[in-house]
Amino acid sequence: MKETVIDAHNLSKIYDEKTIPVYALNKVHLHISRGEFTAIKGPSGSGKTTLLNMIGGLDEPSEGFVEINGTNITELKGNELIDFRLNNIGFVFQSYNLIPVLTAKENIEFIMLLQKRPKEETDQRVLELLKQIGLEDKIDKRPQELSGGQQQRVAVARALAPKPQFILADEPTANLDSVSAENLLDIMLKLNQEENMTFIFSTHDQRVINRARRVITMEDGKIVEDTAETVIIHKPK
Amino acid sequence: MLIKIAGRNLWRNKKRSVIIISAVSIGLWAGTFLTAFYNGMIEQRINTAIGKEVSHLQLHHxxxxxxxxxxxxxxxxxxxxxxxxxxxxxxxxxxxxxxxxxxxxxxxxxxxxxxxxxxxxxxxxxxxxxxxxxxxxxxxxxxxxxxxxxxxxxxxxxxxxxxxxxxxxxxxxxxxxxxxxxxxxxxxxxxxxxxxxxxxxxxxxxxxxxxxxxxxxxxxxxxxxxxxxxxxxxxxxxxxxTEIKSWKEITPELGLTVSVADQMTLIFMGIILAALAFGIVNTMMMAVLERTREIGMLLALGMNKFKIFIMILLETFFLILAGCPIGIILALLTVAITNKTGLDLSSYTETYSSFGYDSVIYPSLTWNQLQTVLLLVILTAFISALFPAKRALQLNPAESLKK
Known part of the structure; x- marks a missing residue:
């Protein structure tokens, strides 16, 4: 049996609870196992990003809770939650979000430095990742000196560097051309296989969906289809 | 890492950094020169009072x-x-x-x-x-x-x-x-x-x-x-x-003048520091608001709030570090020059002489006064930086990342 990394129970996010409640997320249950390569698809406003934010501890659910490796992160507050994210979750954002004043190498080692990992280990890991993403020659380049695809590869390496429990990627290919997008997917799949790293994407991109081993479809804040379960969980009206 | 980021952040918006460095320099220069000006005025008044009017001591029945x-x-x-x-x-x-x-x-x-x-x-x-x-x-x-x-x-x-x-x-x-x-x-x-x-x-x-x-x-x-x-x-x-009085007792109005001058210095210093604080709060607040998304990302990645707070304070600290020497050098130069040449306020002679002051003022400064002004400027800058830093702490990562 595969080890469960993420366990989301009855997750809801309701805006304007007192007036007209709007369900950004509506009683969602989700289990993700180690090593999965999962895409969450759905139209805009279907709740993909909200679900990722809940799983990543960036947003609080109105109802329900999220367990990461048995820790209920919904109960964590302030710096406790930030520290949990630091040590367990990797993030890749749609618009790369690299630190503009740091070089590619410094961006990749950033989280490991926050974790106070030994310098030798950090340097070794950064070089290894730079090689894996094919940017050894861009080690001292700042983000503005890199293309969008290269920046996103650095962002993936940054997320991977500290070997988190899983990586959440919010529309990682949305701003990339098709060659860069394919390239990035190749790298992520390779890392998924080589390091058994769990990836969860929110995406509109069919290329990502095509290569995902599990596809979750969302509509109106609900999971309406999950290929892991091979049955439609909830039919749209 | 924090020092590296804070240091490099300074030059992301050169205009903004130059504004803060200038504000600190000008604040320090103005505060120091103002203190020196009043100091010179009071010293001169006391010297005039002792040397030309009341002397050091007077004896009476x-x-x-x-x-x-x-x-x-x-x-x-x-x-x-x-x-x-x-x-x-x-x-x-x-x-x-x-x-x-x-x-x-x-x-x-x-x-x-x-x-x-x-x-x-x-x-x-x-x-x-x-x-x-x-x-x-x-x-x-x-x-x-x-x-x-x-x-x-x-x-x-x-x-x-x-x-x-x-x-x-x-x-x-x-x-x-x-x-x-x-x-x-x-x-x-x-x-x-x-x-x-x-x-x-x-x-x-x-x-x-x-x-x-x-x-x-x-x-x-x-x-x-x-x-x-x-x-x-x-x-x-x-x-x-015999009643023997020193100049301080003979001319209590001189003591009052000194105290009024001290109060005036404090008021003007207050205005200068308030302007400095206003400038720093605004500029650093802009720096924080412009980087809402970036700060949200740092929070998401796991940089805790204390480190973000320190990062913003460090940025202000570096700006102060750049502004202070410029302000001090400018102030010392101005005081040194005007101390030799004097500041000719002859167009206000009538006003000054009606209070017993000469129309040429020779600003002077003590090391303690310079230290006090420096300390006040640094304190003001730090206190001003607390507001933008606090604002950064209130950001929600999920909301910030949408911006």
Whole structure:
């Protein structure tokens, strides 16, 4: 049996609870196992990003809770939650979000430095990742000196560097051309296989969906289809 | 890592950094120069008061200063003066006959203080001769000479060689009057003083006042202000039945002036610091708001709030670090130059002289004052940076990442 990394129970996010409640997320249950390569698809406003934010501890659910490796992160507050994210979750954002004043190498080692990992280990890991993403020659380049695809590869390496429990990627290919997008997917799949790293994407991109081993479809804040379960969980009206 | 990010962040928006560095430099420069300006003004006023008006110490009959009655003169004045002059801490001492009276001319009259002075000693004590703008100083051979101020001359329409009548009460309370020939016109920077003081030789009024060879005031100029308290104590021991006051007690208005100047410095410093704080809060707030998404990302990645808070404070610290030396160098240069050349405020002479100040101010600064201004500027900058830093802490990562 595969080890469960993420366990989301009855997750809801309701805006304007007192007036007209709007369900950004509506009683969602989700289990993700180690090593999965999962895409969450759905139209805009279907709740993909909200679900990722809940799983990543960036947003609080109105109802329900999220367990990461048995820790209920919904109960964590302030710096406790930030520290949990630091040590367990990797993030890749749609618009790369690299630190503009740091070089590619410094961006990749950033989280490991926050974790106070030994310098030798950090340097070794950064070089290894730079090689894996094919940017050894861009080690001292700042983000503005890199293309969008290269920046996103650095962002993936940054997320991977500290070997988190899983990586959440919010529309990682949305701003990339098709060659860069394919390239990035190749790298992520390779890392998924080589390091058994769990990836969860929110995406509109069919290329990502095509290569995902599990596809979750969302509509109106609900999971309406999950290929892991091979049955439609909830039919749209 | 924090230091690296904060340091590099400074040059992401050069214009903004230059604004803060300039604000700190200008704040420091303005605060320091303002302190030096007031310092110079007060020092000058005190030096003028001691060197040209009241001297370091004054001796009187214990009742004299309450109503300036001539009957309260110093017994054995001459002997007392000799004893004081023989003191090694004393530079010079001079006796005076001080009378409240009237000066009259054909054009009118005016209430005045008649200073019956020992001509030579008085000149050494208060540089009276240097204040003369027209005419010549007392002639040792002649009597009944008077030196009046330019203000009194104008008011009573008097001229050199003309006569003015002085009227005052003698020791017995009788009215005494005498005509004096005007030999000189003086002018000081202290307009109120000029309006109410005339000078005659003590020998011309002491007998008329009923105290031949007596004084009701002895003014003492010390070799150094540093020995003020020591000399005061010594004289009090020597002349226990005499009222001996230092310049601080004789001219309480001077103490008030110092205190008003201190308060003015504080008010202006407050305004400068408030402007500095406003500038820093605004600029750093802009820096935080512009980087909302980035700060949200740092929070998401796991940089805790304390580190983000420190990062913003470090950025301000680096800006202050750049601004302070510039401000200090500018301030020290300005103070050094103006201390030599003086700041000529002659277009405001009337205003300044009505308060007893010279129109040329020589700003001066002590190390302690510079430290205080520096500390205040740094503190203000740090306190101002707390608001934007606190704002950064309130950001929600999920919301910030949407921006």
């Amino acid at each position: 214990p009742k004299f200063r309450s109503d300036y009655d001539i009957q309260y003169y110093l017994p054995d004045s001459q002997k007392m003066l000799q004893t004081i002059e023989s003191d090694s801490l004393v530079k010079i001492a001079a006796g005076r006959v001080m009378l409240k009276g009237m000066i009259a001319s054909a054009a009118g009259s005016s209430g005045i203080t008649i200073n019956g002075v020992q001509a030579e000693k008085e000149n050494s004590l208060t540089k009276l001769q240097s204040k003369i703008i027209k005419g010549s100083y007392f002639d040792a051979e002649k009597s009944n000479e008077i030196i009046i101020s330019e203000k009194i001359r104008k008011k009573l329409k008097l001229e050199i060689n003309k006569k003015a009548i002085l009227t005052f009460q003698d020791k017995e309370g009788n009215l005494a009057a005498e005509a004096f020939r005007i030999i000189a016109i003086y002018k000081t920077i202290n307009a109120p003083y000029d309006e109410s003081n005339v000078f005659v030789k003590n020998t011309a009024v002491d007998s008329l006042a009923g105290i031949p060879n007596g004084f009701n005031e002895i003014a003492v100029l010390l070799k150094s202000n540093a020995t003020l308290d020591e000399s005061l104590a010594q004289l009090q021991q020597k002349f226990p039945n």
